[in-house]
Amino acid sequence: METVVGVEVNDEAKFEDSTVAKTISEYSSPKQIADPVMYKLVRVEGDGRLVPATDDEVMEVGNLLEADKSEMHFVADTGQTVGCTTNKCLLQSENPEVDAEKSNPQFDMGVDTGKSNARVEEIVPPFARSSNDSRSNESGSLGECLNPLSGLIECGSSTSAVCTSSKPEFPKLKGEICLDKLSVKELHETFKATFGRETSVKDKQWLKRRIAMGLTNSCEVTTTTFVIKDNKVVKKGKEEGCRIVDGTLAKDLVVESMNENCGGSPKGHSNQEEKNPLNISAPRLRNLSSEDDCASEDLQIEKRAAKRVRKPTRRYIEELSEVESREYSGKLISSVKNSGHGQLSPRSRVRPVQNVQSDGRPVVTRRDSLGGSGVQVPYVSRVRRGRPRENFMAFMKLQPSGMGMAAKLVKKALCVRGPRPDNERGNSLFKARPAHRWIQPPLIAESKKDKQYLERKTAELEEEVDLKHEDSSEDNSDDNIVTVPTAKGGMRRKHHRPWTLSEVVKLVDGVATHGAGRWSEIKRLAFASYSYRTSVDLKDKWRNLLRASFAQLPAEKGMQNSRKHASLPIPAPILLRVRQLAEKQAQVPQNLSSSKFAGFSGRNVHETRSGYL
């Protein structure tokens, strides 16, 4: 949500909470920062406010700095301050609203990977700005620093004195260089000459851009031809970038080229931006974001290749912005109230992004595959789309009377209990769920909602039926009706069916034979008779098994079965097998073990293997 930024403040810091703020100067050698002023860590909130950073952030940034002190091109000799350079260096945005490039995974970099091989030199595309601007900690000047326009325009012509000493040395570069004509290999050489190190990135655009940035000491990346003389860039070929007068055009150009060159998501960011009413502060930071974006290194690119990225889900966004959510549910609430059928289903609140058409039908905006403007389509829940459920006939047979199906469903739905009054599960089911999951339909209404509701109900009832029929030898532990709190304190029932041991074994077998990830296959072959387990369920279960198996590793001795939750403890042998499978299939998350698999303390596959095989 915030941006961490290094900002230089005067001694009479304006922040009241001086206990939080720490100087970062201790992380840098005195030689590098000659100016005695204090450097404090602050965050930049979405609205531009500066807020003192937490200790954790300070530490992390400290690591970042520590990681690559030697390469920091701080301006030392002149006693000039690093000003914007520092800012940019430490900038770390996690705010989707501020961040025009949110979907780009590279933003997870910065602080996080401070320990990694991130190069400060790379993260700091030196900005040619007068240091005076950054002498204050007011957001205004910060904004100016980051203004894409000023950056774009000034950088071309007046790479000013401030940055002279931070120019890269490129003794090997001579004469004219036209990046466009260089091969990847040559670009690599040029890169090395420019930055003094190698890169593994093979993206030509990226290389050109990085080099251009390095050579011009600026963000200006449209120039691709340079003339090197006396170790200085004395002339540039084209200067298209700076010819642009129109501000907005210029900005967009920058953004676009960034996207393109950095291998950013091909989706139309600008489109989304425009559509996002919350993105007010984006323009100011946009260039900045792009900088950060591009500054992140090979790592990102490799990372992106390795793991597919997700842009924040709707749900995620929704949960963050209650405003929208209220707007939507507000309408629903009123309609529900009018219908006189009680509470609003928590579930309906979970879909705030949907719009409500004039006819009251929920719709959701979908983007067509070309990223064009969204199309409004009726919203269809996953249930309706056909999450595999038990055969409808099972339910039919259960019904003794000749009552029509629909009527029964409605009856049930309205809590007029049908047959099976003594079923514990059934009772608790209804008890535990004061509010129905779907919107209460007006009785007469024949709308889609109604149908939706019925179908939903049907699915649930089917499940109940099935539960009753199931060999309850293994799963008669009812009381698995878990409710999870929803955003507004309502309760939503997870319709939960415990995994039986045999299911788990089947799953493990399946993974063993087909490999993890072939969930649909496993489902089809091994779980053909378990219609209630979807491939997604298999996947989830496997994930849990993985987690469990590795979580148990460190404490293999003492607490074998001290699983608190009532869910059946998975026998150690099975967990072991899971572990082995995971290792064999290289599923072991090497790096995020600590965060994601709590307890699996950072040991790598090999250590694990040697220890337990």
Add this chain to the structure above:
DNA sequence: TTTAGGG
């Protein structure tokens, strides 16, 4: 539709 991941 299926898979991957976040919640």
Add this chain to the structure above:
DNA sequence: CCCTAAA
């Protein structure tokens, strides 16, 4: 488990 983005 649920939900949704990506593929």
